[in-house]
Amino acid sequence: MKAIHKRDIAVDESESRVLLPRTRRRRRRLSSVERTLATIVWRTERAFYAEELARADGLLQHLDPRVKVCGLLLLLLDAALARNLPTIICVFAVALALALLSRVPLRTLAARAWLGAFLFTALIALPALFITPGRAAMRLPLLGWPLTEQGIQSALYLVARVETAVTLSLLLVLCTPWTHVLKALSSLGVPVVFVVILGMTYRYVFLLLQTAREMFESRQSRTVGALDGPTGRRLAAASAGVLLARTFQLSGEVYLAMQSRGFRGEVYTLDDFQMRRRDWLALAAFLLAAVALFWLGRRGFAPPSI
Amino acid sequence: MHIPDGYLSPETCAALYAAAAPFWYVALRRVRRMLNTRVVPTLSLFAALSFVIMMFNLPLPGGTTGHAIGVGIAAIILGPWASIITISVALLIQAVFFGDGGVTAFGANSLNMAVVGSLVASGVYRLLSARAPLGSTRRVVAAAVAGYAAINAAALCAGVEFGIQPRFFHDAAGAPLYAPYPLSVAVPAMLIGHLTLAGLAEMFITAGVVAYLQRTDSALLRLNTRATANSVEVARQSIWGAARPLWLALAALLILTPLGLLAAGTAWGEWGPQDFSDAQARARIASASGNQAPPAQAPAGLERLSHLWSAPMPDYAPPFLKSAAFGYLMSALFGAGLVILFFLLLGRLARAARGVG
Numbered sequence: 001m002k003a004i005h006k007r008d009i010a011v012d013e014s015e016s017r018v019l020l021p022r023t024r025r026r027r028r029r030l031s032s033v034e035r036t037l038a039t040i041v042w043r044t045e046r047a048f049y050a051e052e053l054a055r056a057d058g059l060l061q062h063l064d065p066r067v068k069v070c071g072l073l074l075l076l077l078d079a080a081l082a083r084n085l086p087t088i089i090c091v092f093a094v095a096l097a098l099a100l101l102s103r104v105p106l107r108t109l110a111a112r113a114w115l116g117a118f119l120f121t122a123l124i125a126l127p128a129l130f131i132t133p134g135r136a137a138m139r140l141p142l143l144g145w146p147l148t149e150q151g152i153q154s155a156l157y158l159v160a161r162v163e164t165a166v167t168l169s170l171l172l173v174l175c176t177p178w179t180h181v182l183k184a185l186s187s188l189g190v191p192v193v194f195v196v197i198l199g200m201t202y203r204y205v206f207l208l209l210q211t212a213r214e215m216f217e218s219r220q221s222r223t224v225g226a227l228d229g230p231t232g233r234r235l236a237a238a239s240a241g242v243l244l245a246r247t248f249q250l251s252g253e254v255y256l257a258m259q260s261r262g263f264r265g266e267v268y269t270l271d272d273f274q275m276r277r278r279d280w281l282a283l284a285a286f287l288l289a290a291v292a293l294f295w296l297g298r299r300g301f302a303p304p305s306i
Numbered sequence: 307m308h309i310p311d312g313y314l315s316p317e318t319c320a321a322l323y324a325a326a327a328p329f330w331y332v333a334l335r336r337v338r339r340m341l342n343t344r345v346v347p348t349l350s351l352f353a354a355l356s357f358v359i360m361m362f363n364l365p366l367p368g369g370t371t372g373h374a375i376g377v378g379i380a381a382i383i384l385g386p387w388a389s390i391i392t393i394s395v396a397l398l399i400q401a402v403f404f405g406d407g408g409v410t411a412f413g414a415n416s417l418n419m420a421v422v423g424s425l426v427a428s429g430v431y432r433l434l435s436a437r438a439p440l441g442s443t444r445r446v447v448a449a450a451v452a453g454y455a456a457i458n459a460a461a462l463c464a465g466v467e468f469g470i471q472p473r474f475f476h477d478a479a480g481a482p483l484y485a486p487y488p489l490s491v492a493v494p495a496m497l498i499g500h501l502t503l504a505g506l507a508e509m510f511i512t513a514g515v516v517a518y519l520q521r522t523d524s525a526l527l528r529l530n531t532r533a534t535a536n537s538v539e540v541a542r543q544s545i546w547g548a549a550r551p552l553w554l555a556l557a558a559l560l561i562l563t564p565l566g567l568l569a570a571g572t573a574w575g576e577w578g579p580q581d582f583s584d585a586q587a588r589a590r591i592a593s594a595s596g597n598q599a600p601p602a603q604a605p606a607g608l609e610r611l612s613h614l615w616s617a618p619m620p621d622y623a624p625p626f627l628k629s630a631a632f633g634y635l636m637s638a639l640f641g642a643g644l645v646i647l648f649f650l651l652l653g654r655l656a657r658a659a660r661g662v663g
Contacts, residue, residue, distance in 0.1 A: 032371055035363040043361065043404065050403075073409070080316045080410050083477055113405065117310070128486035132472075134479070153481035154472075158312060161484075165311030169409050173402065181402070193334070193346065194395075200350030201357070201395050202403070208358045232365035237514020240359050240376075244383065244515065245523050251351040255344050264343060 032232045033220050040213045044206065046112070053174045058102030060175035064279040065184035071286030072172045078290055079164040082297030085156055091293055092164040095171060102175050113166040121162045125155035178202055187273065204250075208243060215239055307375070307457075307464060307504065308400065309415055311408030313485045314467060315475045322467070323413030328555045329421045330394065333387040340388075349388065353395035356380055360396065364507045372503050375419055377460075378453030378512030381427035385530040389428070393420035414467055418460040427456035427512075440524045446517045453512030457505045458497065465489075465496030556642065 030038065054061060060068055079091040099109060134150030172181070179199070186195040219235065227235065314322075338345050359376035366372050376396075380389035394416045400406040407415045434448035469489030472482035485492065519526050583604070592599050 032363045032365045035371060036361060039361045039363065040358075047403065076311065076409060077316065080311065080319070083483060121310075121312075125486065127491075128482075131491070132482065132486055134481070150476075150479060150481040151486070153477070153479065154483075154486040157477075157481065157483050158486065161312030162310055165408060165410070166405060169311070169402070170405060173405075178403065196346055197350050197353065197391075197395055198398065200346065201353040202399060204351050204354035205357050205399065208354050209361075212358050212361075227365075229365045229367060233510045233514060236362050236364050237511055238518050240362060240379065240511060241515045241518035241522065243355060243358065244379070244519070245526060247351050247355045248526060251344075251348045254347040254351065258347060259343070 031220075031223075031226050032236065033216050033223070033227065036236070037213065037216050037220065040209050040216070044209055044213075047206070049108075050173050051177060053104065053108075054177045056103050056175075058104070058175065060098060060102040060171065062278065063282050064273055064275055065176050065180040066187055066273060067275075067279045067283045067286065068172060068176055069181065069184045069188065071282065071290075072168050074286060074290035075293070076165055076168045078293040078297060079161055079168070081294060082161075084297065084299065085153075085160060087293055087297035088157070088160040088164055090296065092160065092167065094289060094293075095164060095167040099167070099171055102171070104171065104174050108174070109167060109170065113170045114163055117162050117166045118159065121159050122155075125158045128155050128158075183273065207250075208247065211246065212239065212243060215242065307415075307419065307461060307500070308397075308407030309411040309418075309464060309467070311410050313408075313471070314411050314414055315471060315484050316410060317475075318467060318471065318484075319410045319413055322417050325555070326394075326413050326417040326421055329390055329417075333390040336387040337391060349391050349395065352380065352384060352388070353392040353399070356392050356396040357399060359511070360400070362511065364510055366503060366506050366510075370503060372507035374453070374507045374511040375423065375457065375460075376508075376511065377419055377423035377456050378427045378431075378449065378508055379515050381424040381456070382431050382449055382452065382512065382516065383526055383530055386424045386428035389424035390420050393424060414464070418463040418467075422463050423456040423460045426459040427452040430455045440527050441520045445520070445527070446513050449516040450509045450513035453508040454505045457508040458500050461496045461500035461504070462493065465493035468492040468496070 063071075075091055075094060079088055082088045082091065096106075099106065129147050129151040130145050132148050132151035132154055134148035136146035137149045137152060138147050139145065140147065176184075182195050182199045182202075185198075186192055216239065219239075337349065341348055356376045359379070360373060362374065363371050364374060375393070377389065377393050380392055384392065397407060397415050397420060398412060401409055401412050401415070431448050431452035434451055435442075435445045438444040438448075466489065468485040468487060469492035471485040472488055475483045477483055487495065516527065588600055
C-alpha cells in the first residue's frame with residue numbers, strides 16, 4: 001500500500017498548501033491548541049501526582065490535617081514577616097527537612113517549584129540590582145552600571161522569600177489529600193458554604209478539564225497544518241462558549257440530582273479528625289518553631305524612617 | 307498578574323484581605339438571595355469553568371500567545387456579584403493547589419482580579435451596551451472593551467500594590483524587603499504588559515464568547531440582564547440594605563486617611579516649585595531619584611503653570627484647621643462626598659435618559 005504523504009491529503013486545499021511548509025520545519029512552534037492541550041494535561045498529571053504522594057508513608061502524611069494546615073501557614077507567615085535574610089533561610093531549611101522527612105523527592109520540589117519560581121523572580125529582580133538607590137558595591141565590567149548593595153540585598157530577599165513560600169505551600173498540597181485540606185478548613189472556622197463550593201469546584205474542574213481536552217484533541221486531530229491567528233482566537237472563544245453552555249446545563253442537572261437526594265440548601269460535613277499524641281506533639285513543635293523564627297526574624301529590625 | 311507569596315508585605319496582604327472581605331460578604335448574600343438553594347452547584351460549576359478558561363492559550367497579533375482570566379465573561383454572563391465569588395474560588399484553587407499566586411497574597415489577587423475586575427467589566431459592559439438588542443454588534447464591542455478595561459484596572463491595582471512596598475518596607479540599610487520597585491516603575495511596568503498583551507487576550511476571549519453565544523445560545527446572555535433588572539429594583543428599594551458593608555468599609559477607610567501623614571516626603575514627581583529652592587526638599591528629591599541632583603531652578607514651565615489654579619485645600623488640609631490629622635479626615639470626607647454625589651447625579655441622569663426614573 002502506498003504510504004499516504006501529507007501532501008496527498010492537502011492538494012486541493014489552498015489553505016493547507018500554504019501552511020504545509022511550516023509543519024515540515026524541524027522545530028515547529030506549538031500551535032495554540034497544542035499548547036492549551038499541553039497545559040491541561042500537565043495540570044491534570046500534576047494533581048494526580050499530588051494525590052498519589054499524599055498517600056505516601058512520611059511524617060507530614062501521618063499528621064492531622066488541621067495541624068498541618070496551621071503549622072505550614074505559620075511557617076509561611078514567618079517567612080513573610082522576617083526582616084533579615086538568615087531567618088528566611090532558616091524557614092527554608094525547616095521546609096526542606098519536612099520535605100525529606102515526608103519522603104517528598106527533592107527532584108519533585110526542584111522541578112515543580114524551585115526552578116520556575118527562581119527563573120520568574122530572578123527576571124523580575126534583575127533590574128532592581130541597578131536601580132535601587134543606595135551605595136554602589138561594584139560596577140558591571142563593560143557597561144559601568146553600578147550594582148548597589150541595597151539592590152543586591154533586595155533581590156536576595158525576594159528570591160529567598162518566594163522560594164520558601166513556594167516550597168511550603170507545595171508541601172501542604174503534596175502531603176494532604178484535597179478532601180482533607182477542605183475538612184481542615186471547615187473545622188478551622190471557614191464558612192461551610194465556601195468549603196463545599198471549593199470541594200465541588202475541585203471535583204468539577206477535572207470533569208471540565210477532561211471535556212476541554214477532548215474538544216481540543218478532536219479539533220487537533222482534524223487539523224492539518226497550523227491555524228492562523230484569527231482562526232485560533234475564534235476557536236478558543238468558541239470552545240469557551242461551548243464549555244459555558246455545557247457548564248450551565250450541567251449545573252442544572254447537578255442541582256436536580258442534589259435535590260432528588262434530599263439537598264435543601266444546608267450543608268453538613270463529616271468531621272472525623274481525631275487529635276492523637278503525635279498530632280499534639282507536632283502542633284507544639286510547629287508553634288515553638290514559628291515563635292522562635294518570628295523572634296529571630298524581627299531582630300535587627302529598624303522601623304522605616306519617617 | 308497572579309501575585310506570588312513574598313512580593314507583598316504581610317501588612318499589605320492583611321489590609322487587602324480586609325478590603326476584599328466586605329465584597330465577598332455582599333456578593334455571597336446577593337447571590338444567595340438570587341439563586342437560593344441553587345447557589346452551591348451553580349457557583350461551583352462556574353468557578354470550575356473559570357479555572358479551565360484560565361488555561362486557554364490564545365494566539366495574539368504579533369505571534370505571541372496569552373492567557374485570559376475569564377473575568378469579563380463571568381461578569382457579563384453571571385453579573386458582578388456571582389462573578390466575584392466564582393473568580394475568587396478559582397483563584398483560591400489555583401493558589402493552594404497549583405501554586406499560581408500566593409496563599410498570603412490571595413486577598414490581593416482576589417481584590418484585583420475578582421472584585422475590581424468584575425465590577426469594572428460589568429460596569430463598562432452595561433454602560434456601553436445600554437439597551438442594545440442581545441444580538442447586536444454593539445454588545446460584542448461592549449464586551450471587548452469591558453474585558454480589556456477589567457484586566458487593565460486589575461493590573462493597575464497590582465502595580466500600585468507592588469509600588470508602595472519599597473516606600474514602607476525596607477530594612478535598616480534601606481534595602482526593600484518585598485517588591486523592590488517604586489510606583490514610578492511598578493505601575494508602568496504592569497500596565498505596559500497588560501495594555502499590549504494580556505489585555506488583548508481577555509478582550510478577544512470576552513468578545514469572542516459573546517459573539518459565539520449570540521449565534522448559538524443567546525438565552526445565556528439574557529441571564530444577567532434579567533438578574534440586573536431584579537437587582538436594580540432591590541437596590542432602589544434600599545441603597546443602605548445590601549451595600550451596608552461597603553458603606554462601612556468606606557467609613558473605615560475614611561477614618562484611616564490620616565495614615566497618609568506617615569508617608570515621608572512628597573510623592574515622586576509631585577513637587578511644587580518651592581521644593582526646588584528648599585535645601586531639605588532638594589535632598590529628598592535627589593535621594594528618591596537615584597541620587598540625581600534636581601535642577602537648581604524650578605523648571606520655567608512648572609513655575610508658570612503652578613499659578614493657574616490654587617486648590618481650596620492645599621496638601622489636604624484647609625488653612626483654617628490647625629490639626630493636620632483632622633484636616634486630612636475632613637478632606638477625605640469632602641472628597642468622598644463629592645465622588646458619591648457625582649455618581650448619584652450620573653445615575654439619575656442615566657435613569658432620566660432611559661425614561662425609567
